[in-house]
Amino acid sequence: MVRILLPAALLLLAFWVYSIVDCAIVSPTRHRGVSKPVWILIVVLFPVLGGILWFVVGRGRERAPSVYRAPDDDPTFLGSIGSISDQDERIRRLEAELAALDAEDADPDGPPRPAAGSATPDDEGDTPRGAHG
Incomplete structure (x- = not known):
C-alpha cells in the first residue's frame, strides 16, 4: 500500500507545486475568469482541485491585448x-x-434675379410670348 501511496502523494505534490508556479508566472493575457492573485489563492488553498481548475478553466490561450485603433x-x-x-x-x-x-446664389452684389414667371426689365414693353397679333 505504501508503494502506491508514496508515489501518488509525490505526484500530487509535484502537480500542486507545478500548478502554483504556472499560475504565478503566466502572463496576465493568458488567464480567464478571476484575477491572477485569486487564481493563486485557489490553487494554494485547494491543492489538487485548484490545480485542475486552473488548467481546465483558468489558463487560456494567449489573447492579444485590446488596442484602440483609429477607424x-x-x-x-x-x-x-x-x-x-x-x-x-x-x-x-x-x-x-x-x-x-x-x-x-449668383453674384450677391449684382442686380437681383427675378423670380420664376415674373417679367424681366427687358420684357416690360414687349408683348407676352405666343400673343403675336
Whole structure:
C-alpha cells in the first residue's frame, strides 16, 4: 500500500507545486475568469482541485491585448465603407449639388434675379410670348 501511496502523494505534490508556479508566472493575457492573485489563492488553498481548475478553466490561450485603433487603421472598418468608385460617385453628386447651389446664389452684389414667371426689365414693353397679333 505504501508503494502506491508514496508515489501518488509525490505526484500530487509535484502537480500542486507545478500548478502554483504556472499560475504565478503566466502572463496576465493568458488567464480567464478571476484575477491572477485569486487564481493563486485557489490553487494554494485547494491543492489538487485548484490545480485542475486552473488548467481546465483558468489558463487560456494567449489573447492579444485590446488596442484602440483609429477607424482609418482598422481593416474591417475600411472594408465596410464601400469601394472607391462609390466614393467618387458620391463626390461627383455633391459637387453637382454645390454647383447648382452656387448657380442659384449668383453674384450677391449684382442686380437681383427675378423670380420664376415674373417679367424681366427687358420684357416690360414687349408683348407676352405666343400673343403675336
